[in-house]
Amino acid sequence: MSARAGTVPRRGISLDSRLLATAHSEWIKFRSVRSGPFALSATALIVVVGAWLLGDANRGGYLAASPAGKAAFDPVFTVLQAIVLAQLFVGALGVITVTGEYTSGLIRGTFVATPQRAQVLAMKALVFAVVVWACCTAMSFAAFFLGQSALSLARHAGIGDPGVLTAVFGAGLYLTLVGLLGMFIGVLMRRTPAALAAIFGLLAVLPIVFFQIPGKITKNLREYLPDAGQQAYRLVHGGAYALGPWQGLGVEAAYVAVAAAAAFALILRTDA
Amino acid sequence: MSQTMAAPDADSAGHAPPAAYRRAGAAMAAEWIKLRSLRSMLLTPLLGAVASIGLADVSVKNNAAGWAHLDAVQKARFDPLGLNFNFEVIGILLVGMLGALVATNEYGSGLIRTTLAATPQRGLVLVAKAVLAGLVSFALAVVIVFTAFYTGQGILSGAHAPHVSLGDHNVLAHLLGTVYYMTAAGLIGLFTGVLVRSAAGAITSMFGLLLVLPVLADKITPDAVTRHTVPYLPSNLGDEMLHHHQGLTPGPAVAGLAGWVLVLAAAAAFWLRGRDA
Numbered sequence: 250m251s252a253r254a255g256t257v258p259r260r261g262i263s264l265d266s267r268l269l270a271t272a273h274s275e276w277i278k279f280r281s282v283r284s285g286p287f288a289l290s291a292t293a294l295i296v297v298v299g300a301w302l303l304g305d306a307n308r309g310g311y312l313a314a315s316p317a318g319k320a321a322f323d324p325v326f327t328v329l330q331a332i333v334l335a336q337l338f339v340g341a342l343g344v345i346t347v348t349g350e351y352t353s354g355l356i357r358g359t360f361v362a363t364p365q366r367a368q369v370l371a372m373k374a375l376v377f378a379v380v381v382w383a384c385c386t387a388m389s390f391a392a393f394f395l396g397q398s399a400l401s402l403a404r405h406a407g408i409g410d411p412g413v414l415t416a417v418f419g420a421g422l423y424l425t426l427v428g429l430l431g432m433f434i435g436v437l438m439r440r441t442p443a444a445l446a447a448i449f450g451l452l453a454v455l456p457i458v459f460f461q462i463p464g465k466i467t468k469n470l471r472e473y474l475p476d477a478g479q480q481a482y483r484l485v486h487g488g489a490y491a492l493g494p495w496q497g498l499g500v501e502a503a504y505v506a507v508a509a510a511a512a513f514a515l516i517l518r519t520d521a
Numbered sequence: 522m523s524q525t526m527a528a529p530d531a532d533s534a535g536h537a538p539p540a541a542y543r544r545a546g547a548a549m550a551a552e553w554i555k556l557r558s559l560r561s562m563l564l565t566p567l568l569g570a571v572a573s574i575g576l577a578d579v580s581v582k583n584n585a586a587g588w589a590h591l592d593a594v595q596k597a598r599f600d601p602l603g604l605n606f607n608f609e610v611i612g613i614l615l616v617g618m619l620g621a622l623v624a625t626n627e628y629g630s631g632l633i634r635t636t637l638a639a640t641p642q643r644g645l646v647l648v649a650k651a652v653l654a655g656l657v658s659f660a661l662a663v664v665i666v667f668t669a670f671y672t673g674q675g676i677l678s679g680a681h682a683p684h685v686s687l688g689d690h691n692v693l694a695h696l697l698g699t700v701y702y703m704t705a706a707g708l709i710g711l712f713t714g715v716l717v718r719s720a721a722g723a724i725t726s727m728f729g730l731l732l733v734l735p736v737l738a739d740k741i742t743p744d745a746v747t748r749h750t751v752p753y754l755p756s757n758l759g760d761e762m763l764h765h766h767q768g769l770t771p772g773p774a775v776a777g778l779a780g781w782v783l784v785l786a787a788a789a790a791f792w793l794r795g796r797d798a
Contacts (some may be wrong), residue, residue, distance in 0.1 A: 258753075265600070284719065284721060284722065287722075298738075302741075302742075303741065305786075306741040306744060306747070307741070309744065320642060330737070330740060332739060333733060333735065334733045334737055337725050337728055337729055338725060341721050341724075341725045344721065345721045352629070386562060396716045403565055430681045440787050441720045441721050441724075442561060442618070442622055442625075442628075442724060443561075445720070445721060445725065446568075446618065449724070449725075449728045449786065451733075453728055453732050453733055454572075454611055454614075457610070457611075458572075458608070460577060461576075461580055461607045461608065462576070462579060462583060463580070463584060463587065464583055481611065514580045
């Protein structure tokens with residue numbers, strides 16, 4: 250019966266070859282996102298050049314600081330804190346990777362070609378995460394070494410010091426999670442401005458709101474906001490609960506997981 | 522001779538080119554239709570108002586309730602006006618975003634090509650956009666700032682905490698300065714949008730410039746370079762309208778913000794005229 254291939258209906262292709270093909274097409278789409286190279290180079294520029302500037306600018310401050318100030322000095326966070334600005338670009342890259350496809354209408358072609366929508370979204374997230382993780386981890390290491398050499402005379406950290414390797418890898422992981430959060434919010438909102446406002450609101454506005462409103466509730470929740478993953482690249486952990494790097498990344502991953510669950514539910518149910 | 526040449530009736534096609542003021546009026550009318558049909562026209566100001574009025578009132582209420590328990594030093598530091606405008610930055614950001622969307626939405630849909638074909642006087646198009654976006658930002662700013670002020674100070678006076686009224690020394694100047702900053706943010710957003718063209722780029726720039734950069738700059742130990750640059754960030758110039766902590770007086774701050782708007786306007790005009798749409 251199966252001898253004459255021309256007459257039998259074409260059988261479904263196997264799962265792994267479909268995933269491979271989907272990953273391949275998602276890679277083509279991701280690498281041709283027009284603002285992609287710009288967003289990643291802006292991130293690299295801010296993180297790496299920022300590390301050098303911050304290290305250089307804080308060297309004098311450290312030497313002039315009181316003993317208590319010197320004890321609280323965190324050489325890793327000091328040079329990596331430009332991530333607070335760079336995360337906007339990674340989050341925006343996650344958003345436009347998806348919303349660009351909705352705006353151009355390409356998403357309909359994608360779903361016609363691969364009706365297994367969950368697999369499309371999974372591969373999209375996987376390709377994005379791998380590329381962004383590799384870039385951001387590389388820039389985190391570059392920023393660390395450049396920043397520590399700029400700190401020079403002030404207290405600086407070596408890559409082998411306790412907690413330092415975790416912090417430098419943690420910075421790359423945090424940025425990857427931010428990008429994924431942007432991507433899933435992009436699936437939920439579909440429109441670039443709305444999705445950008447949502448992710449920036451979560452990352453940049455919400456912490457300010459919680460900081461400005463006095464009271465016990467806001468103080469206790471402050472460490473569980475969607476920027477909780479920033480604990481990942483700190484050596485000194487403050488706050489009511491003193492979340493460590495992995496706990497902070499865990500909270501961050503929980504936000505991403507919630508957004509991902511909502512995105513998968515929506516993409517399977519709604520018209521594209 | 523020159524009179525007959527210059528007469529509008531000399532048009533060979535038989536119809537006169539419109540008078541300059543009529544063309545300006547038509548450009549304004551067209552821009553107004555596009556502005557009011559912007560989808561974000563409702564949600565963006567609404568979010569700004571919720572943050573700048575609602576959140577500010579929640580914060581003021583909490584502080585007013587705690588007023589009686591403060592010690593003498595904290596009571597001396599209590600700033601009823603500054604407290605009232607802690608969330609103004611979010612409203613300012615959203616007005617800036619609205620300004621950016623006025624431009625980028627048109628690039629996103631491709632409508633800009635029709636606009637520029639209909640009105641090839643590109644400078645005029647930009648002026649019309651700037652006038653309307655400026656007026657809308659100004660109106661929003663007046664409503665948001667004064668509503669926030671009256672509700673916030675009302676809560677403080679109700680709780681018998683220190684409060685200020687419009688007639689007090691410098692209060693009106695502070696409020697008008699904040700209105701000015703919010704209007705400037707709308708225009709900065711518009712011109713950034715014309716320069717960047719993409720919603721993603723323009724919105725990211727607004728968040729970075731107004732919200733994140735000042736926080737980051739604050740963490741650098743002051744030195745010769747930062748002392749002469751950080752106070753001139755638009756957000757810090759705007760902050761001078763309400764607080765005084767960077768060492769600039771309101772006069773130079775007002776001029777500095779106007780400088781940002783004018784430089785961006787010149788850049789936007791230059792690129793809009795020189796580039797393919």
